[in-house]
Amino acid sequence: MTDSSAHLQMDLFRPALSYPNHPYDEILTRAAERHPEQVALLFNDVNLSYRELDALVNSCAHALQELGIRKGQIVCLFMTNRPEYIISWFAIARIGAVVTPMNPSYKEREVAYQLGNSEAVAIIVQAGLLPLIEATRADTPALEHIIVVGPAPQGSTTLAFSDLIRSHTPTPLLHTAWAWDDLLLLPYSSGTTGLPKGVMLSQKNLVYNGYQSVATARITSHDRMLVFVPLYHIYGIMLIGTATLSGATMVLMERFDPLRCLQYVHEQGITLLYAVPQVLPTLSEHPQLDRFDLHTIRYVQCGAAPVPPALAHRFEERTHVPVMTSYGLTEAAPGTHSNPVYDPRLIKVETIGLPIHDTEQKIVDIETGERELDVGEEGELIVKGPQVMLGYWKDPEANAQTVRDGWLYTGDIGWRDAEGYVTVTDRKKELIKYKGFSVAPAQLEALLLEHPAVSDVAVIAKSNAEAGEIPKAFVVLKAGYEDTSADELLAWSNGKLATYKNVREVEFIDAIPRNPSGKILRRILKEQERQRQQ
The missing domain is CATH 3.30.300.30 (ANL, C-terminal domain)
Known part of the structure; x- marks a missing residue:
């Protein structure tokens, strides 16, 4: 491909988008209006249409408001993948509050740190995880409300999620005033050193990246997405947004199970499968793989960690399903790069792909981060776009190091080819x-x-x-x-x-x-x- 045709390919792949002016939660309102009886969510025996999901979110939002939770206050979500997670996520967004998702594998020290650092005033917690919250109450004085999903212990002063939903009206809320820079999501990065940092993601970050992701992946209301990546992770949050924006159906799994995954693909006609690298060999080498029909899958999107090409090639050989590698990070809400999904011949699985719509990229020298490098030269990947975070929570020093003149320094080392595809070789902090x-x-x-x-x-x-x-x-x-x-x-x-x-x-x-x-x-x-x- 010549230089001129390479630039043309990049321009055609990522033309500028038009972004509607609405708050994040309105993506669900619009989906319920356009596809009221379309199945929004399947989980075990739960089957919710977009109309039903929107009504449950309204009930939850009214309940949170009645508890006194207001715009800008922080509510923690502490549970595994389940419908209540998605209902809570949209309800918190609907009242203008802020979600801080917490890893359900956390222990007491980690739970106390995130609740204390975020100053969360409420938590919606799975019953099995409640003892961790009760054990950390002395260290979390800001926490006023504990809402339990599932049966709470007898004599507990907590509130039952199901009771709150049943006792509050599903009528729409009057929308509070909002702005693009309003904080919406506060996930904590898992950094390689030091304590986790809260990443401040705004209404604009999440809404814009949702539209960027849907356009890049070409998701429609005909798609059926299998979601087993954890919803507390930014990857899972992204999938909630892209499914809702497009009116697609989410088939939700509490956690990854290879046999159940293959069964879901076969029985539910899954069209989009979202994975992390180690899922690929687990499925391609599964002893019962040949029992299942996987032809409905358009592609497997693989991200969250570098994808070794050998794993992708083995998977494609065994399943005849293309692997579409992509890239993002919590600080970019999360997507910044993707391989083209519309033509498998353009996928370079060894790369993270091209910048998505309205996203710029540079490879800069590792030492100063100021000198842009040429094609084939290895350096740090930096990106700029509307999805780049507001900054780090209570950490202006880290923010000044990470975001400079609007450019997000990813900490990932790589190089770009003449067509603009980027190959990530490793993390800056992990180089030997x-x-x-x-x-x-x-x-x-x-x-x-x-x-x-x-x-x-x-x-x-x-x-x-x-x-x-x-x-x-x-x-x-x-x-x-x-x-x-x-x-x-x-x-x-x-x-x-x-x-x-x-x-x-x-x-x-x-x-x-x-x-x-x-x-x-x-x-x-x-x-x-x-x-x-x-």
């Missing part, structure tokens, strides 16, 4: 420094995953007196390959990349630690290694 050379763990992981014996892998920096740091690989072997040796893997992988990138050590383990979005928790492996070296 071997004798002064930068080595990207993700590149080594992608290579090792091509070996037929390797099921999963993580590469970290190990301290070394001579080299400073060396790449060490933690490897999970596939069943039947237990006799594979470390020396065999080293001999196979080393020599395929520059010598300074050679893996120097291999350790076999049972499982790679990952967070719910699929990202490798390298800090756990690094800490284990550090303790051994002491």
Whole structure:
């Protein structure tokens, strides 16, 4: 492709959009008006139309208002994937309050930190997680209301979610005054170091990125989306918005289960499947895969962590379903890049794709972040667009480092080709420094995953007196390959990349630690290694 045709492809892929002027919650109101009897949500035995979902949201919003929750106040959502999550999310938005979603795998210390730091005045919590909230009450003085989804303990002073819904009218609310810069969502980033930071996302961030995502992915009311990614994660929040904006049907799973996932695709005619990288081998190598008809899936969107090309290619070979890689981050609400979905021939699975509508990109030098680099040169990816966050909650110093002149510094290292596609090689903070050379763990992981014996892998920096740091690989072997040796893997992988990138050590383990979005928790492996070296 010539330079001129490359620029034409980029321009045609991402023409400017026209954004309606309405608050976020109105995407549900509009969906209920356009598609009142369309199924909005399926979850086990629950089947809700858009008309019914909108009415339940109204009842919940009236209940929250009666409790005295007002615009700008923060309400925490603490539960697994379920209909009450989506109802609560829209209801909080409808009264102009702010949602702070919390990971249901959190322990007491993490729960107390987020509730205290966010100054949440209320929490809607799954019954099984209630003991964590009660254990942290002394540390969360701002928390006034606890609303429980499911049966609460006898004698509890909490409020029952179901009672609040039943006792309040489903009539529409009078909309409060709003502005594009009003805070709407306060998710906490999982940062590699230090305490999590609250990311301030506005009405504009969420509404604009919703329209950007629907246009990029070409989602319509005929689509049926299988959603098992956690709704507390920005990935899940994005899917709620894109489904509602387009009038699509969400088939919701509480958590990923490979067999149930295949059954849903087969039985429900799923057209869009959203995944994280490790879902791909789990499904493509499932022993019962051939029992299920997957032809209805238009594509699998894979994001939240780098996608090793070997995993994508294996999945496509086994299922004949294209993998569409994309990219985003919490600070961008979240989407910034995507491969074209309208023509599989234009998908470059080894890349994160092209910038989506109304989004600019640059690759800049790692040292200063001020010098823009040319095609093929590796540096930090920075982006600009209407989806970029307002800033970090109570952390102006971190915000000044991350957003400069409207450009969001992603912390991801990569390069762009002549057509504008970006390949992310690793995180800036995770680069291994071997004798002064930068080595990207993700590149080594992608290579090792091509070996037929390797099921999963993580590469970290190990301290070394001579080299400073060396790449060490933690490897999970596939069943039947237990006799594979470390020396065999080293001999196979080393020599395929520059010598300074050679893996120097291999350790076999049972499982790679990952967070719910699929990202490798390298800090756990690094800490284990550090303790051994002491």
